[in-house]
Structure formats: structure tokens, C-alpha cells
Amino acid sequence: MGSKLLAWVLLSITSLCWAANTIFARLAVGEVSPMTLVMLRWLVVLCVLAVIARRPLQNDWPKLKPHLPRIVAMGAFGYTVFNVLFYVAAHHTSAINLGIIQAVMPIFIFLIAFVRFRTPVSALQAVGVTAAVVGVTLVATRGDWHNLLATQFNEGDLIMIGASLLYAAYAVALRSRPASSALAFFAVMAGAAFVTSIPFALYEWLAGDLIWPHGTGWGLIVAIALLPSLLSQLMFMRGVELIGPGRAGLFVNLTPVLSAALAVLLLGEQFHWYHAAALGLVFGGIWLSERASQA
Secondary structure, eight states: OOHHHHHHHHHHHHHHHHHHHHHHHHHHTTTSOHHHHHHHHHHHHHHHHHHHSHHHHHHHHHHHGGGHHHHHHHHIIIIIIHHHHHHHHHTTSOHHHHHHHHTTHHHHHHHHHHHHHOOOOOHHHHHHHHHHHHHHHHHHTTTOHHHHHHOOOOHHHHHHHHHHHHHHHHHHHGGGOOSSOHHHHHHHHHHHHHHHHHHHHHHHHHTTOOOOOOHHHHHHHHHHIIIIIIIHHHHHHHHHHHHOHHHHHGGGGHHHHHHHHHHHHHHOOOOOHHHHHHHHHHHHHHHHHHHHHHO
16 A cells, blocks of 8 residues: 555544544533543553554664653643643534634644744645535535524633643644654653643632543543544544645544534434535545645
8 A cells, every 4th residue: 555545544543533532521521520531531541552662662762762841741732732722622512613613733844844844835736725624614504504604702712722732733743753663752741731620620620620530431541532632643643644634633633523424424413515525525635636646
């Protein structure tokens, strides 16, 4: 399998895992509180990594140790703080706004990559990014542009913009990660994510908002840990390694579109014309961006 095709497959599965996370999050309401969910998902990930990543981490520790502060910061901000901001933003703004703002994340990635690495953006790539953003906005507005005109932005939107910037910076930073195995590198970031999530869970407990999981809650936590937390992050790292952060970032736009598709399949929501149109626009935007990279 060619590197570009492999990247497409890995990043598409990544977006599918992230889309599944939105379904898991809906199902988790009332089963486990948000900050506790963030903490426990990384605890489960660490338990898995203790089995599969022990030897790679031992072998690559000399390569990782000099970069430890940077790696810890990537785990803390790219994983924990991003998720915390996302949950907080969701309490202050609408799903439409969250979908629209999420669509600008690839643009942030392109801009940060340009500032950091002077990565050029061609006209065809700009068209591709625009098409993908239009596709996501089509889903967010449910195919009615009047919803976009009627949308009001608030503090939750500013928080979500901050969260998107954090993950964009994390995605660009992956390009220059230390020359170690992905498992070893990810293990350090996962450890940082778990440790930095503890204060947020503690705050939730002190505020009287903690909901400790039981049967269904634990099942959802394990699913979130294995798919969007472990598998997707490793695949995203490999995708960035293969085609760069800017091109890989475009696949983020698949997440809200696939989320809508999963909601149709798993939650019984209706499938509309704008879901199909958005999927075509997002894939078309990715294809244009890939064509531009070959020119």
C-alpha cells in the first residue's frame, strides 16, 4: 500500500473513531461525569500501554528524556486541556456553533504549519480547505443557511476556538516529534494526560458534580479509551508522519460529518440530503488538497 493511500485509510479511521466519541459522549450523559470520564479514559489507556508499550518505552527512553517537558506539554494541552475546554464550551454554546468552529481547525493547522515550518499553501489547497469547511458548515446548519445567519456567538465559542488552536498546535508539533516509536512517544503523552486530568476530576468532586461510573459507564469508558483515545491517536500520529500536519488536518473535517452518519445508524436520527452533500464536499476538499501536494 502506498504511503498516501495508507495515510488516507489511517486518517479516515481516525475520524471515524473521533466521530464515535461523540456518540459515546451522548450515551455517557448521566452514566459518568465529564471530568471523571476524561481522567478514567486515560487511566484505562495507561493500563493497556503498560502491557504493550513497556519494552518500546524502555528502549526509546534515552531519546525521549531530553524532550520530556515538550512531550508532557503536548499530552497535557493536546489531550487533557483540549477535552476539558470542549466540555466547558458545550455547556455555553450550541451544537451548531461547535460544528462550525471545529471546521476551522484545519485552517489553524495550515497557518501554524506555515509560521513554524514555512509550509506553503497553494491555491488548490486553499480551495480544498474551503470546500471541506463548507461541507462541515452544511451539516452544522442542517442544510439551512438561515441557521448560520441566526447563530449568535458567545463565550463558549471563544473557549472552543481556544481548544481548536490547542489541538492544531499539537498536530503541527507532531511533525517534529523525537525519533522514537509511536507507542513510546504516546505512552509519555498519555501519562501526562492522566496526571493533568486529576485536578479537574478533583474539582468536579469538590463541586458536587461527580458521577462515578457503573456497568454501562465503565463500558463506555473502555470504548472511549480504546478507540478515540488510543487507536485514533496512534493512527493520527502515523498519518501526520506520512503526509504532514496540514494535509492530515483536513481529515478532521470528516469527524462532524461521520458523527451525523453514526447518529443516523446508531441513534435513529434521520439522514438528510445535506449529510451526503457534506460528505462529498469534505472528501472533495481532501482530494483537491492531495492533488495540490503532488503538483
